[in-house]
Amino acid sequence: xxxxxxxxxxxxxxxxxxxxxxxxxxxxxxxxxxxxxxxxxxxxxxxxxxxxxxxxxxxxxxxxxxxxxxxxxxxxxxxxxxxxxxxxxxxxxxxxxxxxxxxxxxxxxxxxxxxxxxxxxxxxxxxxxxxxxxxxxxxxxxxxxxxxxxxxxxxxxxxxxxxxxxx
Amino acid sequence: xxxxxxxxxxxxxxxxxxxxxxxxxxxxxxxxxxxxxxxxxxxxxxxxxxxxxxxxxxxxxxxxxxxxxxxxxxxxxxxxxxxxxxxxxxxxxxxxxxxxxxxxxxxxxxxxxxxxxxxxxxxxxxxxxxxxxxxxxxxxxxxxxxxxxxxxxxxxxxxxxxxxxxxxxxxxxxxxxxxx
Numbered sequence: 411x412x413x414x415x416x417x418x419x420x421x422x423x424x425x426x427x428x429x430x431x432x433x434x435x436x437x438x439x440x441x442x443x444x445x446x447x448x449x450x451x452x453x454x455x456x457x458x459x460x461x462x463x464x465x466x467x468x469x470x471x472x473x474x475x476x477x478x479x480x481x482x483x484x485x486x487x488x489x490x491x492x493x494x495x496x497x498x499x500x501x502x503x504x505x506x507x508x509x510x511x512x513x514x515x516x517x518x519x520x521x522x523x524x525x526x527x528x529x530x531x532x533x534x535x536x537x538x539x540x541x542x543x544x545x546x547x548x549x550x551x552x553x554x555x556x557x558x559x560x561x562x563x564x565x566x567x568x569x570x571x572x573x574x575x576x577x
Numbered sequence: 578x579x580x581x582x583x584x585x586x587x588x589x590x591x592x593x594x595x596x597x598x599x600x601x602x603x604x605x606x607x608x609x610x611x612x613x614x615x616x617x618x619x620x621x622x623x624x625x626x627x628x629x630x631x632x633x634x635x636x637x638x639x640x641x642x643x644x645x646x647x648x649x650x651x652x653x654x655x656x657x658x659x660x661x662x663x664x665x666x667x668x669x670x671x672x673x674x675x676x677x678x679x680x681x682x683x684x685x686x687x688x689x690x691x692x693x694x695x696x697x698x699x700x701x702x703x704x705x706x707x708x709x710x711x712x713x714x715x716x717x718x719x720x721x722x723x724x725x726x727x728x729x730x731x732x733x734x735x736x737x738x739x740x741x742x743x744x745x746x747x748x749x750x751x752x753x754x755x756x757x
Binding site for chain 1: 638655659676678679680682720721723725
């Protein structure tokens with residue numbers, strides 16, 4: 411009962427249990443943070459809008475993205491992954507989501523940003539339904555913790571529309 | 578050495594009844610672990626409860642050696658979720674983020690495109706030849722929770738199998754030679 415083996419075993423078990431407990435508490439404490447992020451997206455220009463050779467529509471646009479995601483950071487946050495997606499409906503598909511831009515925000519100071527860029531990923535439809543299409547732009551964020559449960563949510567901004575003709 | 582001598586002595590003095598009791602006790606521990614494992618699989622709805630992150634394609638969020646807890650519900654798959662999927666013909670699951678979703682009207686069938694956060698291109702290169710999209714049946718679960726570093730044990734045991742044999746051998750010896 412007092413050999414080295416028993417003591418080492420008991421110590422190790424206790425250490426692992428305490429560690430697991432601390433991780434659970436750290437993750438649980440994330441539930442108490444007040445999160446009030448804000449964002450605005452403005453489409454500056456539709457650069458071009460064409461039908462690809464294999465029949466799918468493609469758009470290139472330049473956006474102005476302003477966001478303040480600082481309130482999402484807690485002491486248990488490793489990074490926040492933010493991305494902007496275009497959401498729209500077509501006759502064939504009830505929901506289409508196309509990610510246009512994303513960024514990894516490793517620290518709270520970098521979470522209040524303003525950026526003007528053209529879409530990082532290609533905005534291609536399954537088909538050629540985009541002419542005159544109304545769509546929403548959503549800013550999603552995914553909080554990746556140092557340990558424990560991951561949280562995700564989004565802000566939906568509606569009222570954007572694609573031009574009626576190719577250009 | 579004293580420890581070896583002690584172990585050899587205790588192996589010599591084993592009685593049948595004691596041995597059987599030990600074996601049954603061991604069997605009970607193994608089966609209750611299995612019961613808990615299967616119950617958790619039932620609750621979370623995914624075939625494998627945890628996956629170990631093996632590549633750097635999701636850095637800096639997920640490093641090699643982290644483990645991810647999976648959950649699979651009937652909720653539709655949406656952009657931004659981190660999903661674990663299997664490509665036909667490959668047995669290692671891949672953990673990447675969904676960047677494109679096209680959900681069909683009535684059937685609820687969905688076409689999904691994924692990409693690792695740290696990869697420059699989307700995953701079409703990884704999919705099977707001619708496959709452009711993932712469907713629901715490819716996806717094993719969504720990642721909902723995360724623990725750092727714990728997966729290194731699995732990685733070490735897979736990449737250097739000798740350590741697995743040493744570990745199991747030592748554990749077996751300890752079980753046989755303990756007098757509880």
